[in-house]
Amino acid sequence: MTGFKRMMGVSVLALAAVFAGGAAVAGTLENVKARGKLIVGVKNDYVPYGYLNDKGEVVGFEVALAKYVAKELLGSEDKIELVPVIAANRIDFLTAGRIDAIFATLGVTAERAKVIDFTTEYVSAAGPSVLMAKDATLSKWEELKGKSICGIQGSYYNKKMTEEFGITLVAFKTQPEAYRALKDNRCIGFVFDDMTLQQKLKEPDWASYKIAVAPYEFQPMAGGVRKDDAGFREAVDKAIGKAEAEGKLIAWETEFGMPHSDYIAARAKAASAKKN
Numbered sequence: 001m002t003g004f005k006r007m008m009g010v011s012v013l014a015l016a017a018v019f020a021g022g023a024a025v026a027g028t029l030e031n032v033k034a035r036g037k038l039i040v041g042v043k044n045d046y047v048p049y050g051y052l053n054d055k056g057e058v059v060g061f062e063v064a065l066a067k068y069v070a071k072e073l074l075g076s077e078d079k080i081e082l083v084p085v086i087a088a089n090r091i092d093f094l095t096a097g098r099i100d101a102i103f104a105t106l107g108v109t110a111e112r113a114k115v116i117d118f119t120t121e122y123v124s125a126a127g128p129s130v131l132m133a134k135d136a137t138l139s140k141w142e143e144l145k146g147k148s149i150c151g152i153q154g155s156y157y158n159k160k161m162t163e164e165f166g167i168t169l170v171a172f173k174t175q176p177e178a179y180r181a182l183k184d185n186r187c188i189g190f191v192f193d194d195m196t197l198q199q200k201l202k203e204p205d206w207a208s209y210k211i212a213v214a215p216y217e218f219q220p221m222a223g224g225v226r227k228d229d230a231g232f233r234e235a236v237d238k239a240i241g242k243a244e245a246e247g248k249l250i251a252w253e254t255e256f257g258m259p260h261s262d263y264i265a266a267r268a269k270a271a272s273a274k275k276n
Helices: 001-026 030-036 060-073 091-096 160-161 175-183 192-201 231-246 247-253 262-275
Strands: 038-042 051-052 080-084 101-107 116-126 128-133 148-151 168-172 189-193 209-213 220-225
Touching: 030 060, 030 231, 030 262, 038 060, 038 091, 051 060, 051 101, 051 231, 060 101, 060 209, 060 247, 080 128, 080 168, 091 116, 091 220, 101 116, 116 192, 116 231, 116 262, 128 192, 148 160, 148 175, 160 168, 168 175, 175 189, 189 192, 192 209, 231 247, 231 262, 247 262
Parallel strands: 038 080, 038 101, 148 168, 148 189
Antiparallel strands: 101 220, 116 220, 128 189, 128 209
16 A cells, blocks of 8 residues: 555544544434434445345345334334445445444444444355356466456455455446446456355356355454444344344345355344343
8 A cells, every 4th residue: 555545544534533423422312213213324236235126125134124223213114214325435424424324234344443333243244255257267366466356445355455465456336337347348357245246146147157266254244333322332232132033134034035144043043042
């Protein structure tokens, strides 16, 4: 990383921290109850966590969880406003007060914890993998050095891609842009969260592609709230724990076509035991 980029990164974090501190004073839980509506940042292009169905409705695993939290806080899952976010703007939206919480494929990292607080973790997701044409012979991260690979701005692993693996990352704001670039041969692969790429391969248009490079890690995922807003975070955590104890997350795995996770099953069992 160049000195200029390092300086800019620190400045962004510092600025975000200032916004976070100011927003926390208001007390999100009280504001949500007074407003009668929970405002949540979600993905609308990320199967299975948040996406548009055939009716144009935003649905998905994390959307269902966000609605459940709204029901627990306000008595109805309909008392929610879903705000589409992308990886590059979701934390800015939160710290600036445009949303109350993030439920948008937010990986838990130490860097992000400097700016926001995480809710309890509810998913252990496979990290990034690389989608390539079926005839690709590359299969290891080390073999991608110097290669042009499409990616998404704001992904937590972008730094590792460029600095450790030496990838020439061609980063886009949205997935459709990256998928189109891959098909237009503007990059030889698309590095992104494995769950989403696996889902993409189910589409007929992507039958000639494969997961060429497998994930190197599993990443815990959680919701995000403004820093030091303990009352709101505890209320959201309580709702997540209740959903786990009732087996809701397992049911949402089935509803949204996700492979069943031992991690989610273990958390459900622990939450149920704690409840009883």
